[in-house]
Amino acid sequence: MExxxxxxxxxxxxxxxxxxxxxxxxxxxxxxxxxxIMIEFTQDKCDLLNNYTPGExxxxxxxxxxxxxxxxxxxxxxxxxxxxxxxxxxxxxxxxAQQMPPMPAAEAFAxxxxxxxEEHDDLPF
Numbered sequence: 001m002e003x004x005x006x007x008x009x010x011x012x013x014x015x016x017x018x019x020x021x022x023x024x025x026x027x028x029x030x031x032x033x034x035x036x037i038m039i040e041f042t043q044d045k046c047d048l049l050n051n052y053t054p055g056e057x058x059x060x061x062x063x064x065x066x067x068x069x070x071x072x073x074x075x076x077x078x079x080x081x082x083x084x085x086x087x088x089x090x091x092x093x094x095x096x097a098q099q100m101p102p103m104p105a106a107e108a109f110a111x112x113x114x115x116x117x118e119e120h121d122d123l124p125f
Contacts, residue, residue, distance in 0.1 A: 001061070001062050001063070001064065002059055002060065002061055002062065003027055003029065003037055003039065003059070003060045003062055003082075004027075004029065004030065004057075004058070004059045004060075004090065005027040005028050005029040005030050005034070005035075005037075005057070005058070006027065006028050006030070006054075006055060006056065006057055006058070007025065007026070007027060007052055007053065007054050007055060007056050007058055008026040008027060008028045008036060008054060009024075009025070009026035009054065010023070010024075010025055010026075010049050010052060010053070010054065011023060011024040011025075011026075013046050020042070020043070021042065021043060021046055022040050022041065022042045022043075022046065023040070023041045023042075023046040023049055024038055024039070024040055024041075025038070025039045025040075025041060025049055025052075025060070025084060025087070026038050026039075027039060027058065027060060030057075037082065038082065039060055039062060039082045039083070039084040040081055040082065040083050040084065041083075041084045041085075042083065045084065045085055048084075048086070048087050049087065052087065052089075056089060057089065057090040058087055058088065058089055058090060059087070059088050059090055060084050060086070060087045061084065061085055061086035061087070062082050062083060062084050062085070063082075063083045063085060064080065064081075064082060064083075065080065065081045065082075065083050066078065066079065066080050066081075067079050
């Protein structure tokens with residue numbers, strides 16, 4: 001799956017445990033109703049965010065993750081996360097100027113000489 005939009009926030013890397021680290025990226029989508037989506041990058045993928053700054057247009061490849069957890073009271077809880085694994089800049093496409101061919105001058109066309117009013121067609125225009 002992919003998320004496209006503009007980088008809103010890039011958080012600092014967090015060392016969660018001796019063997020686990022993560023970094024969060026927040027992207028605002030370019031839709032009719034923009035969404036602000038937090039995407040986690042973990043372990044060696046944290047370094048992918050080093051070359052990005054807020055305001056840049058990006059496309060982020062993601063995986064949806066879900067897990068179940070039973071709390072000490074025996075209640076089952078469910079959690080979702082969005083995990084990023086690739087990010088790339090989106091280059092704004094420069095509009096290509098299309099030039100129209102020059103219009104011929106009206107003098108280049110000779111008036112019709114063989115037109116007869118009685119030989120008209122049934123077109124309304």
